[in-house]
Amino acid sequence: MxxxxxxxxxxxxxxxxxxxxxxxxxxxxxSAAVAVVTVDGEEFGVYPLDQDAQIWINGTNELVIRGHEADMVSADCPDQVCVNQKPASRNGETIVCLPNKVVVEIRGGQEAEVDQVAN
Ligand SMILES: [Zn+2]
Structure with a gap:
């Protein structure tokens, strides 16, 4: 050559x-992370973190997805622990509202796919 x-x-x-x-x-x-919202153990919805969104969970909790983070901005629970939690953005991070049985869990896209295959 x-x-x-x-x-x-x-x-x-x-x-x-x-x-x-x-x-x-x-x-x-x-394959950005998604916020998986469950209420009382049942899946409420799955929301990609790369899309800004405002989600009312069961009429009790308000979750905002902004800048690749999920943040519980308001809730009607008495303790407000969930609202005071830091925004979640990494795989495995959770925001939990015990009184309302609301759990927001961050899952990485790839791992979520593996989960689906496993299920
Ligand atoms: Zn709460």
Whole structure:
């Protein structure tokens, strides 16, 4: 091969590597974590963290998804523990409202898929 061919090959491989990196990064975001909301042990809904949303849970708790975080912003429970909890954004993090039996659990996209297969 001529020297020019090697440069061309390197450029193609470099571009492919960049595209692959972008693809992986996009996949990482695409399979972004979701907030799984359960009420009294039953699934209420699943909400992707990459979409801002305001969710009324069972008319008792208000969950806001903003900036890839799930945050309980208001609740009618007496202790307000859930409201005072930090926003959840990472896989496995939970926001729990004991009086209303509301649980918000963050699940990573990939692990959620594995769960579905396992189920
Ligand atoms: Zn609460």
């Amino acid at each position: 001529k020297k020019g061919d090697w440069i061309w090959l390197a450029a193609v491989l470099g571009a492919a590597a960049v595209l692959f990196a972008i693809y992986m990064a996009y996949q990482g975001r695409g």
